[in-house]
Amino acid sequence: MPKINIDGKIIDFKHGQTIIEAARDHGIEIPHFCWHPKLSVSGNCRICLVEVEKMPKLVIACSTLASEGMVVHTKSDKVVAAQNAVMEFLLINHPLDCPICDEAGECKLQDYAYKYSVGESRFVEEKVHKDKRVPLGPRVMFDGERCISCSRCIRFCEEIAKDPELTFVQRGDRVTIVTYPGEELDNPYSMNVVDICPVGALTSRDFRFKAHVWDMSSTNSICIGCSRGCNIEIWVRNNEILRLTPRHNEEVNSYWMCDHGRLNTFKFVNSETRINSPQIRKDGQLVETSWDEAINEAVSKLKSFKPDQIAVIGSPFATCEDNYLAAKFARTVLQTNNLDFIRHIDPSFADDILRTEDITPNSLGAELAGVQPSKTGSDIKGILNSIKEKKIKALYLIEDDIVETYPEFENAIADLELFIMHSTNHNRSTALADLIFPAATYAEKNGTFVNINGVVQRIRPAVAVVELDRALDGMNMSRLDKFGTKWDRWASGKKIDALPTWKILSSIAKAMGGKLKYNMSEEVFAEMTNSIDAFKGLDYDIIGELGAKIKTEISNKVKVN
Template sequence: MHTASITIDGRKLLVDSKQTIIEAAASNGITVPHFCWHPKLSVSGNCRMCLVEVEKMPKLVIACMTQVSDGMIINTTNDRVINAREAVMEFILLNHPLDCPICDEAGECKLQDYAFSHSSGFSRFNEDKVHKPKRVELGQHVMFDAERCILCSRCIRFCDEIAGKHQLQFVQRGDNTSIETFPGEKLDNPYSMNVVDICPVGALTNTDFRFKSRVWEMSFTNSVCTSCSRGCNIEVGVRNNEVLRLTPRLNENVNSYWMCDNGRLNSFKNIKSSSRINLSQIKIGNNYSDIIWEAAIQNVVDNLKVFKKNEVAFLLSSEATNEDNYIMFKFAKDAFNSENIYCYKHSELNDEDDILIRGDKTPNSFGVETLGINPSDLQELIQKINSGEIKAIYSLEDSFQENEDLLNSFSQLKYFALHATNNSKFTTIANIVLSASTSFEKSGTIINFQGQIQRLIPSIATEEDERSLDGFELSRWDKFAAWNDKWGKGPKRNSRSSWKIVSEVANNFGMKLKFKSSEEVFLELTQKNSAFSGMTYLKLGSQGMKIKNQNINSEVKVS
């Protein structure tokens, strides 16, 4: 790397000579205000908000497009720069509707912030503002307000450069300039909602979240999307114990700044779906009845003890966490000395692309493999069931993709205990359904297809969390929707993490599992499995780590 020695606001810095001023400043903790610049998009230089003074240059220059050079002396806060920024802000606000009280972006709007920090607070414009369309459906998921748009072109550049779809354009001229889709086009690419995230104002809004909540009424938790094997980093917005919004969180090793629309919209909808299992259920005749946890655990214990050890099979799940799978694996090995441990391999869909979306829609198939169990189509298990060799199955939560062959085979079992978050064809044949927590309700780790291990952090509370604060971020309990504050009035499901359920079952077989949290389970896993050695939740942090000594696909295609 070739370096350049520069000075910014009196600070002498050694920076990469290929950087622009705004990049050099950002890498050294100096903020230069900007609207149109984005670190992952090409430079357009059209907002002019990042004007700075460079000594020996007659005019102010835009920091986003000016490359540093050795000996450059830069001022970002002197009177000349401040006056220029105030003029830019006055110009940008000229026709802006100033409708912050009804704008979804309020509270996280750059224009709102800069109006306080970089504006004079005064406008000389007394004429009528130019009016433009207020509710334009650019696509199914994105609504456009042309009056709020400051023409930064971020959305256009995102579609062109990241999504690879030329769907947005500038039309008209002067103060009538606006953004439209190309004729006959809709903003319908699989990443369309990222334009809402990168819009610096409230011009583009998410139709799924629109008008549901103010950002200051929500609590936010860092977690991971579980809709495919990519494992995009996300920020979960919650109010009254209900997930309202997911937004992507920066992780250069996984998803950069982006996430797909499917993960954003659908990964949390099962939480409050009509099919959600809020209480464990036991089959009596052809009907199911709710059952309390103590009785449910005892039912599993009593029924598993009926069979010979080699007549019981155990199913891990690529939809469960490493902690869940480890405890089930440990139970099967230690209590049953079992070789009948399996995991269903989900068929990949044909929607995979070279951006983020993966054909494998399970978040943790690689995690199962680290335990030495290779996911398969379970044909071997089906044969053992059909021959009468396997008479009972104890399974972690898995949709099994509603596989008819499996469904028919499992229907022949004498006993089928299934963990589940939502009702499915498989819950209709289970003898008992144990209410499992979703990925938004439990703590644990998952491993993506590249071997990146990352933490799931619970963002909404269950009834179990009133007794155990497992995994919640400390700040989470002081904000809206926490179980113990006045705003937390939303429903709480009577579900548990699978490792907790299996631990209680295992203890009735003479095992002494005394784990108090998923972190304690993970600590034992790191001691038992060399792939996890030396790791802790603290070291994983918000970005995760690479699994050790594994044959992984480390290719990162996100720009």
């Protein structure tokens, strides 16, 4: 491979790479505002100026191709002087909004002002003033004074979202960004411009002024909005999720996520509709009860039915571990063959960027985990028809809303002799249930999902429940978490008394004489790797932060319709 010398370090590079790309591949940082690895080169911020020997003047690293034998200096006196000048130029009209800016703490301009600026301004004249609160669309707010005209947002809309909506207008220091006449920034991926904006010019209208980055914990997880399984970070303050942001994984979602996944997949976690304790129906009303009483009630009721009178419905919203135990519980403890899960397909949701028509995170994982009927059992339609015909008298539903999906069966479901549910929130189905166990959400437990391409990915607890302690259980912690006490209003957020589905099923199975005894989700997954070909050779460490692909022939063979 050809080689290039950067600051005395000889590195390999690929033909066609620019200096900044070659440096980045080897962990050498060259400052940049306008350059982004997934966008075209614009070359207008000039902070990436470097000195190349035998070239008459400094060149921008983002658009200068690397060549064999090239000698590059990124820290020479000329480069440092140029960086100081560029930063001074950018800061001339930039407002001192850092104390109230949402971007503070994760702002490139702020970071580079410390690293590459002289630390004081010679500019004493009045700054140029522009519009500060401009709603570019339903989800993004624009502050013209903070904008450094890097054009990242414009290029993103044109090149990634395939929907040109933004442009520059005016000239010189009056340049600002507007939407085209009659347009709004409302494409399904519009909020990615907030992430890639290097300053605080573009902010989320949903998250504005809620918290600074240093007051939130950040936990790596997976979006549950569809079967793409976009990699995300969950940002939590005082045990409440405040925002989701995309996490880079080139094999799954690159740097992006859709606005639906960003805004509509976490608010139920902190909703008032959360189920906070087990509930039993007495005299027609659901009343709260203890875990022991609820488990005993479930055991005594389930034992009164024959195996073919019971059906179990797993969930594509639950983890592989949850579904594996649901299948094992159905077959070995209840000994029923009536086992399936509800498919949630919406062709109108899909696009050719990230969104898929399967609007659940784990359909493939549920099927691989064994949630499917045996030859003598009933699938989901068969289960519903058998309920209507009163052949199935007891239904065990895991983390789904069967009434919402099949409203025509509402009356039949209401006539069941026993209807047990695991649910995170109250819904149309819980209104009919005889017994409800509060299930932990994807943000409150460990586990795995399998996405549409057969990539197994980890989720981790970001929000503490009653059984979890943020410090003792190794959860990520913010500054407030580390120094707060239970007497501090900002460190005593509400904890839900919920458990992962696999743990609830394990407790019920144990009470029924079964052998489903697990202490951690890792133990469940370890058993899965020994009994399911698709997961062989995997463990949580191998899956890591970016996931691991199951055998292609297996993922191709299992189709989720």
